[in-house]
Amino acid sequence: MRKLSTERMRVAALDLKRQIKPIRRQIDAAIKKAVDNTSFILGAGVSEFERNVKEYSGARYAVGVSNGTDAISLALLALGIKHGDEVVCPAFTYFATAGAVAAVGATPVFADIDKDTYNISLQSLKDILSRRKNIKAVIPVHLYGQCADMGQVLSLARKYGIKVIEDAAQAFGAEYMGRKAGTIGDCGAVSFYPGKNIGAFGDAGMVLTNNKAVAERLFILRNQGNKDKYYHSLLGRNNRLDAIQAVVLDVKLKYLDDWNKGRGEVACYYDRYFSSCAVQIPFRAAYSTHIYHQYTLRGKGSGRKIVERLHERGIDARVFYPVPLHLQECFKCLGYKAGDFPEAEAAARHVFSIPVFPELKRDEREYVASQVKDVLES
Ligand SMILES: Cc1ncc(COP(=O)(O)O)c(C=O)c1O
Structure with missing residues (x-):
């Protein structure tokens, strides 16, 4: 087992310089x-x-x-x-x-x-x-x-x-x-x-x-x-x-399939890491492959709060998306109200996404996983 770095790192949501x-x-x-x-x-x-x-x-x-x-x-x-x-x-x-x-x-x-x-x-x-x-x-x-x-x-x-x-x-x-x-x-x-x-x-x-x-x-x-x-x-x-x-x-x-495969490998690592945590890992439907544009977790608490705490630890986590569309101001005229779509509203409250790009280094994904676990458990 490799020793995990305990130092604070900075991990971007995506680093296109590494791809290019x-x-x-x-x-x-x-x-x-x-x-x-x-x-x-x-x-x-x-x-x-x-x-x-x-x-x-x-x-x-x-x-x-x-x-x-x-x-x-x-x-x-x-x-x-x-x-x-x-x-x-x-x-x-x-x-x-x-x-x-x-x-x-x-x-x-x-x-x-x-x-x-x-x-x-x-x-x-x-x-x-x-x-x-x-x-x-x-x-x-x-x-x-x-x-x-x-x-x-x-x-x-x-x-x-x-x-x-x-x-x-x-x-x-x-x-x-x-x-x-x-x-x-x-x-x-x-x-x-x-x-x-x-x-x-x-x-x-x-x-x-x-x-x-x-x-x-x-x-x-x-x-x-x-x-x-x-x-x-x-x-x-x-x-x-x-x-x-x-x-x-x-x-x-020409590189897309390799990049998607790389994302899948990071996702598999996270899946294994979080298997013992109180968090819902991405669901795999039998009918589809997953290319992990996002690796999105769902806890019991506020996704936004988890993201804030991950930012304090240098990890650029994100919430996609904090407000469901029926509650967006621009769609007020359509007449929807809170409670109309319970699953969409629950997802908006609880989900958060962590860095999953293919060039993510091994120590970075280890750091991200350990910090997410720590935030979830503390
Ligand atoms: C689900 C979804 N639909 C549509 C779009 C719109 O794509 P674009 O930003 O290229 O206009 C995006 C991109 O952000 C998206 O994520």
């Missing part, structure tokens, strides 16, 4: 090439990355876009969701899932979550679909890097004739029964925000779909509704992917 250092030359060369050919918006760099994402994910079509939020909005528009339609989202997710719905003039309708996986509760979804007649789509979120129960979501969606948009922002590379996250519903939205498991050097995103007609609309919608230049067949938006982001991401794509 070994691939820096490749990235610099890719950026240089993009600058040399001055094709900065769409163009060859973006098409090449879209081709490689299709190959990696198995999606028939991949459409590079400006960010993950726009990826969701564009998917909604391409699937015909419009002003006044209702779209179900889990109440416990990042704001953008529901923000993207509101951005196209549709109304988010919140569902509770499953207490183990933190993904959408099938019972809650079923209740909503049987009560409300104006629901046109559902957005299951693959929170923290593990897929929602897509088979069940799809069968409910088929029964009620609604569209399914996967929010795969946190789960690019995870698999639901052997199929990549984002390729299972009508569309999948991916975020390449810098802190994601594969991140750009700025904002970037992708929409995946297997439907040719939907893909054709997406290509038009992301580019001002241009079918041919200056001929606007749809009311589109400026949601294009920058070529420089695409070439950076194309270099990184």
Whole structure:
């Protein structure tokens, strides 16, 4: 048994310098090439990355876009969701899932979550679909890097004739029964925000779909509704992917599976370490792999207080997310109140996430685990 360091360390939530250092030359060369050919918006760099994402994910079509939020909005528009339609989202997710719905003039309708996986509760979804007649789509979120129960979501969606948009922002590379996250519903939205498991050097995103007609609309919608230049067949938006982001991401794509594996190894270490602690470790659903965008624990007390104490010990722990969406000020107009979604509210109170990136050093993860245990037990 190695001796644990008792000295106070600093452990970042994510250290991108460590990720970039070994691939820096490749990235610099890719950026240089993009600058040399001055094709900065769409163009060859973006098409090449879209081709490689299709190959990696198995999606028939991949459409590079400006960010993950726009990826969701564009998917909604391409699937015909419009002003006044209702779209179900889990109440416990990042704001953008529901923000993207509101951005196209549709109304988010919140569902509770499953207490183990933190993904959408099938019972809650079923209740909503049987009560409300104006629901046109559902957005299951693959929170923290593990897929929602897509088979069940799809069968409910088929029964009620609604569209399914996967929010795969946190789960690019995870698999639901052997199929990549984002390729299972009508569309999948991916975020390449810098802190994601594969991140750009700025904002970037992708929409995946297997439907040719939907893909054709997406290509038009992301580019001002241009079918041919200056001929606007749809009311589109400026949601294009920058070529420089695409070439950076194309270099990184080759390493994604290794990085996700590295996250899994850190997670396994934590699982073993916390097996004897009074804390709920991440649940592994039999139907999905987990790529640990976050390693999220749940204790009995306040997640925020635990995070404060870990900060005092130099560990950049976080709470994703402290306020469920139905209680956010911006969604007050929807008329929800505390108590509407007990599982989402409980998760927001109790969860906390600890550093899990693949380059985390052995002494760092040992320090994080020992400090978490100490905080939980003191
Ligand atoms: C669950 C979820 N949905 C959507 C988004 C939005 O992605 P982006 O930040 O690229 O717009 C994010 C990213 O933060 C996310 O975590």
